[in-house]
Amino acid sequence: GEDVEQSLFLSVREGDSSVINCTYTDSSSTYLYWYKQEPGAGLQLLTYIFSNMDMKQDQRLTVLLNKKDKHLSLRIADTQTGDSAIYFCAPQKGGATNKLIFGTGTLLAVQP
Amino acid sequence: DTAVSQTPKYLVTQMGNDKSIKCEQNLGHDTMYWYKQDSKKFLKIMFSYNNKELIINETVPNRFSPKSPDKAHLNLHINSLELGDSAVYFCASSQDWPSGGSFTDTQYFGPGTRLTVL
Numbered sequence: 001g002e003d004v005e006q007s008l009f010l011s012v013r014e015g016d017s018s019v020i021n022c023t024y025t026d027s028s029s030t031y032l033y034w035y036k037q038e039p040g041a042g043l044q045l046l047t048y049i050f051s052n053m054d055m056k057q058d059q060r061l062t063v064l065l066n067k068k069d070k071h072l073s074l075r076i077a078d079t080q081t082g083d084s085a086i087y088f089c090a091p092q093k094g095g096a097t098n099k100l101i102f103g104t105g106t107l108l109a110v111q112p
Numbered sequence: 113d114t115a116v117s118q119t120p121k122y123l124v125t126q127m128g129n130d131k132s133i134k135c136e137q138n139l140g141h142d143t144m145y146w147y148k149q150d151s152k153k154f155l156k157i158m159f160s161y162n163n164k165e166l167i168i169n170e171t172v173p174n175r176f177s178p179k180s181p182d183k184a185h186l187n188l189h190i191n192s193l194e195l196g197d198s199a200v201y202f203c204a205s206s207q208d209w210p211s212g213g214s215f216t217d218t219q220y221f222g223p224g225t226r227l228t229v230l
Contacts, residue, residue, distance in 0.1 A: 035221075043202065099168060102154075104153070104154060105155075
C-alpha cells in the first residue's frame, strides 16, 4: 500500500537548523515534494527532488533523499519564526498517474 | 493574478443540504484536482481531471460529483451533506498529464474551502 510517515511535531529555536523527516513505502516514486501550510492557508510548494538525486539545495532549504531506505528529509537552515507551519512530504506515485501521496504533516514550531 | 482560486472560502450548512464549491485556475493548466483535508490535517486526493476528462476517482461517496465545464474550472458538488463531510477542500492544478512515463508536474494549490456541516 501507499504510506508516508512523518513525525507530528518539531520545536526549534530561532536561528537553529530544523530537520523534518519522512519515510515512504512506494519505491516507484519518481519525484518527491515538500509543501508548506501556514495556519488557515493553502499548500505552498517549497521544493522537490528527483529520485535519481541524493541532495538538492535551494537557498535555506536542503533536501536529502536516501532512496534505498525510502527516507526523505528537509533541512531548513537559520530557521525563522515565519517558518512556523505544517510541512508535508508528498512523494509522487510512480507510473502513469500524477498522484501525490501526502504524509501526515509535521508541525514546526519556532521559538523566538 | 491569483493562480488557483476557490469560492467560497468558508461554507457553513445544515446536514442534508446540497452545496457546490468552485475552483478556477488561470495558469493554462490541463489537469485539476480536488483534495480533502480532515481535522487531523490528513490530506487525500479525491478526483483528478485532465482536459475535462475524469482520470482519478478515489473511493469517494457518489454524493460527491466533480464537474469540469472547461479546462480552467473544476467544481465540486456535494449532495445530502453529512457531518463527516466537514473538512477543508483544496483544489489544485498541474500543467499536463503524463504520457506513460515518469515525469514531474508540480501541483499548485488553491487557498482551500472550509466546509462545516451542522
